[in-house]
Amino acid sequence: MRAVEIRGWGLDNLIVSERPDPKPGFGQVLLRMRAASLNFRDLLMVQGKYNPKQKLPLIPCSDGVGEVVEIGEGVTRVRVGDRVCPIFAQQWLAGEPTRDKARSTLGGPLDGTLAELMAVDQEGLVKVPDHLTDEEAASLPCAAVTAWNALMAAGVKAGDTVLVQGTGGVSLFALQFAKALGARVIATSSSDQKLARVREMGAAEGINYRETPEWGTRAKELTGGVGVDLVVEVGGAGTLDQSLRAVRFGGAISLIGNLAGIDAQVRLTLIFMQHVRMLGIFVGHRESFEAMNRAISVHGLRPVVDRVFQLEESRAAFELMGAGGHFGKICVRT
Numbered sequence: 001m002r003a004v005e006i007r008g009w010g011l012d013n014l015i016v017s018e019r020p021d022p023k024p025g026f027g028q029v030l031l032r033m034r035a036a037s038l039n040f041r042d043l044l045m046v047q048g049k050y051n052p053k054q055k056l057p058l059i060p061c062s063d064g065v066g067e068v069v070e071i072g073e074g075v076t077r078v079r080v081g082d083r084v085c086p087i088f089a090q091q092w093l094a095g096e097p098t099r100d101k102a103r104s105t106l107g108g109p110l111d112g113t114l115a116e117l118m119a120v121d122q123e124g125l126v127k128v129p130d131h132l133t134d135e136e137a138a139s140l141p142c143a144a145v146t147a148w149n150a151l152m153a154a155g156v157k158a159g160d161t162v163l164v165q166g167t168g169g170v171s172l173f174a175l176q177f178a179k180a181l182g183a184r185v186i187a188t189s190s191s192d193q194k195l196a197r198v199r200e201m202g203a204a205e206g207i208n209y210r211e212t213p214e215w216g217t218r219a220k221e222l223t224g225g226v227g228v229d230l231v232v233e234v235g236g237a238g239t240l241d242q243s244l245r246a247v248r249f250g251g252a253i254s255l256i257g258n259l260a261g262i263d264a265q266v267r268l269t270l271i272f273m274q275h276v277r278m279l280g281i282f283v284g285h286r287e288s289f290e291a292m293n294r295a296i297s298v299h300g301l302r303p304v305v306d307r308v309f310q311l312e313e314s315r316a317a318f319e320l321m322g323a324g325g326h327f328g329k330i331c332v333r334t
């Protein structure tokens, strides 16, 4: 089979290679992968910034969708012909994560989805909503599940206001889920064009965070001075202070990403004197993926796919992610 491999750190060492076809063992299925999608984490992995101790070669990317083409002995959860996504953390099926479960992630330390074939344990799979294209379905395992759990952990309900930062994969899913739950959405972006697009997707308000560095204060004004119920925090160190300006007393911040840096100086009084709940989110388990898929089916939601590349163009897909010009998900046809 053909697979993309990280042979050394940096995009120059991303190689399309030949590997022996995997065979499904006991309890495993063989997937003919149809599409993969990129997350920011995958770019960091290729650059050697996510885990410099990662053993190479590694097949990158945690997210993808495939068709079951062969089942091993003992498989009962899926059948040949089913279209399924491997879950992000292969051993985290429900409940709280443990260190071991959190280390069972695809695209590092385990080989990922940027390949023609994958042998996957039957427990590490979910069936995908029928109405989605392959690229749309491939976009779900990390970004969508993270956005879903960011909202679920905060208990978002109809009438709440949710602030989403930027127009990357996680944030657009958060916008769609928040709208489906009946919440009002305030979106930020560096681009007025992208803000126009998030308004088309249902965001009530858009703030250009480049033109308005005090976007948190502005978001609070847009809620009549009360503050938003939830901030979906993907920026991290460089955005947290403004997120704390935006959030209401007793509101929540789902801590997800570090697009704007990792080491934050925080005025702690803004957290405890406002009774703000800081919710660390690490993607989510299989059960939450299945719950999310039900919501996606009920509401007929469609992930936003920016561009689709071919397997041999994978480097260009990663370059696009690095340049940050995308709106939604970058996919690769496998």
Ligand SMILES: NC(=O)c1ccc[n+]([C@@H]2O[C@H](COP(=O)([O-])OP(=O)(O)OC[C@H]3O[C@@H](n4cnc5c(N)ncnc54)[C@H](OP(=O)(O)O)[C@@H]3O)[C@@H](O)[C@H]2O)c1
Pocket: 038, 039, 040, 041, 142, 143, 146, 165, 166, 167, 168, 169, 170, 171, 188, 189, 190, 191, 194, 209, 234, 235, 238, 239, 255, 256, 257, 258, 259, 260, 281, 282, 283, 284, 321, 324, 325, 326, 328
């Ligand atoms: N904790 C978890 O389980 C988990 C899961 C998934 C992702 N993540 C993390 O979440 C973050 C987002 O991931 P992603 O895959 O959605 O990334 P992505 O698709 O690459 O998102 C990129 C977008 O983020 C926006 N952005 C960048 N810097 C920003 C800033 N300072 N303020 C506001 N928006 C900013 C930009 O939007 P505009 O162009 O509109 O400005 C950019 O286009 C990453 O740090 C990723 O590692 C964590």
